Amino acid sequence: MAKVVMRGNEATALGAKLCRPQVIPAYPITPSTMFPERISEYVANGELDTEFVLVESEHSAMSAAIGAAATGVRVVTATASQGLELMHEMLFIASGMRLPIIMAVGNRALSAPINIWCDHQDTISARDCGWIQLYAERNQEALDLMIMAFKIGEDKRVLLPALVGLDAFVLTHTMEVVDSPTQEEVDKFLPPYKPDHVYLDPKRPITIGSFGTPEYYTEFRYAQELAMSKEAPKVIAEVFKEWERTFGRKYQMVTGFECKDADIIFVTMGSMTGTARETVKKLRAAGKKVGLCKITVLRPFPAKELKEVLGGAKVVAVVDRSLSVGYGGPVFAEVAGIFVNDAKKPIIQDFIVGLGGRDILVKDFETIVSKCETTMKTGKPEKVIDWINVNYEPAGVK
Amino acid sequence: MQDQNCKVVSPKELFVSGHRGCAGCGEMNAVRQVLLAAGENTIVANATGCLEVASTAYPQTSWNIPWVHAAFENAAAVASGVDAALKALGKREGVNLFAFAGDGGTFDIGFQALSGMLDRRQKVIYVVFDNEAYMNTGIQRCSSTPYGASTTTSPAGKKSIGSTGSKKPIANIVAAHDIPYVATATIAYHVDLKKKVQKACKIGGPCFIHVFAPCPTGWRHASDDTIEMSRLAVETGVFVLWELEGGYDPSKINVTYKPKERKPVIEYLKGQRRFAHLMDKPEELKKIQDEVDAKCKMFGF
């Protein structure tokens, strides 16, 4: 291992490189552009032996990834925001075809209005598509999760594609010190990808991508769901454990910090976790019983793990960096759903914050805490779904 | 089923019976002809369409070669991925890689992926099976639909003569990408088609073959007229059989079949009920004839 200063995009590119991908189809888009740029530099300098396919759109990037994965090779790509939306139909297809394609997504807000900065709307809007979803808090996590994603997705019990979300600019373009595994260490951790279930070879004529009538479609979905919700959590736990043993860094689907006796717990995803952690330390020092629950794995949804961490709290404050227009925060909806049938449960509140790259500050978390304290006093949230740091004044049509 | 006293000598089928194509389907016949010409060392990346749906209803498949389908507009992109992967595995040599798509998945929605694949010079032989409309969804207008054809989204009516656009010259546009081999072919001229497919296989790619494939259901002609319609299209000059090898030099276009005496276009149109509404409109018929005349003049006959 070596300590290197690098940006999040460089971390995911390095993580991809260390896993020896055989085909990399890619298309540039802010903030992930640096990924194909780094990859092409590696290739140009002979540091990476891969087929780098510079496609003409993100939809073709995922299509080519599917073609390559169907041929039986290890594939990786990267995109963000509008690019992820453009390849939306292909995401479902990659998962339905059980192709373990790995992708780094620079979490960026969606148009309109067009915005290149950080929020989670892109990957959140793709959470139904059958991809394993991992979220990085720091560049170290981006690198680590990128490598682990291959091992998880390619596991014969799983065989599903996986993406690693890292916040636009906050992680993708910010330099941090990262502990980088060596090629030998990654080779030991991740064996070559040799699928049995799918490869195109004239010696074995198979048909991939059949037409599934109502007679069969349900069973294919069911099998996919079993792989995602029954097998993947087991495999993720195994891979996290092996990573900790090998590299000394611990990962969990959900990580609690100061939650055991907490009255109020934040639920966070991505880089905002760091700010939340600072807030928890500050408020704990002031005697407030506040905790933090970080979601690293959103799909498969860690219902059991979340319940364990959050169950004892009085108020759970889900911090959503995305919005289901007309409803509220998507992560809130999923967290609230865990407790819906329980007699004893925390009060769960939703806070929409940080859309379109607006920074989430310690004082925003403090505002959340004070709102939750009011909830604790009155026994009911003033607003279940609330927006933090919004300053709306309509200007009208001129 | 086979007669014991009669030893089968015809080659092994790579696209077998039992598919759900209509009786008399020009596209199914075209696929058979292309694969018989290409041989067993072949992989196909297929777009959504009649061919894909009719041949792979799970758990049955009519394909006797490795085959992959992902979506509608990306046969060329999926094939690009297969090409790259075969290269990465060191298994590219000697394998014919085809992208099969209908005119639906090529002329319009598939155009971008096709152009991108050609630009990257990938070793893919793109074969478009052109039946001049989105047939699988029930005969809707495509940019491949010829002037005057009635489709469900460009129906002939009191105020309409059917599709008013002209057919997108896909092979010309592809040729302008300056690729090693572009050809047009059709099922009635099977020797010509076989030669062109085999030439493309030898070159590797990127190659493009525009196969004109009549559709009895969509064009509303008798199911036994499929080959005849393909023949008449060529004999009237509606569809010209040509090839261009070695890059974009229009002067090197080789017309591989010139009818000795070009038949009037009406001989081709009258057998298809999609043109029936034109039969009492001599100005429209003249328009079509003039267009065909101009095109054939350009091709030198």
Next chain:
Amino acid sequence: MVKITIGAINYEPASSLKYKTGSWRSMKPTLDESKCKGCNLCFIFCPDSAIVMCERIIDGKPKKKAQINYDYCKGCGICAKECSADAITMSEEVK
């Protein structure tokens, strides 16, 4: 129980042979073998691979003849129309 493969991948090539499309027919082609010249056209033009060419010993010599596979023939009539020897006639399928 519905037994399925992973990801709708079909490991059995040419399995559509299990589906006998011959039941679709309303017209049926009949080949007069004596007229058949073995020109291959019906074999090439059939959309359903329902015709094979085979070799039969006639007068001590191997002669190539077409053979229609009625399990799959949909009765489209292309073979009858295109036959270069007028050796195939279409008639109504009698069930």
